[in-house]
Amino acid sequence: MAFADRLVAVRRSHGLTQEELASKLYVTRQAVSRWERGEVTPGIDMMKLVAAVTGEPLSHLLEMPEHYCESCGMYLTPADLGTDADGEKNDHYCKWCYDGGHYTYE
Numbered sequence: 001m002a003f004a005d006r007l008v009a010v011r012r013s014h015g016l017t018q019e020e021l022a023s024k025l026y027v028t029r030q031a032v033s034r035w036e037r038g039e040v041t042p043g044i045d046m047m048k049l050v051a052a053v054t055g056e057p058l059s060h061l062l063e064m065p066e067h068y069c070e071s072c073g074m075y076l077t078p079a080d081l082g083t084d085a086d087g088e089k090n091d092h093y094c095k096w097c098y099d100g101g102h103y104t105y106e
């Protein structure tokens with residue numbers, strides 16, 4: 001899914017209009033509208049701001065997710081993701097730090 005589609009989904013899931021999101025970001029509604037139509041992709045700083053004001057993880061907004069393990073800081077690829085107790089991938093930690101719902105160093 002492209003950033004434009006993600007942005008629309010995130011904005012709607014937070015019940016925000018384009019105008020409301022724009023005012024939180026200190027940009028014009030037209031800017032938000034252009035992002036959502038995919039005419040313009042905002043820079044990483046703006047994406048971080050979108051993540052901050054919506055509470056959405058930045059990785060959910062990015063087309064190419066960039067995950068870094070929050071424990072050791074290594075770059076995470078899908079194959080390196082740790083797992084929760086239920087076997088679901090956990091996109092905060094690598095499998096060497098977090099496995100099966102436990103921190104491996106505990």
Ligand SMILES: [Zn+2]
Binds near residue numbers: 071094
């Ligand atoms: Zn790690």
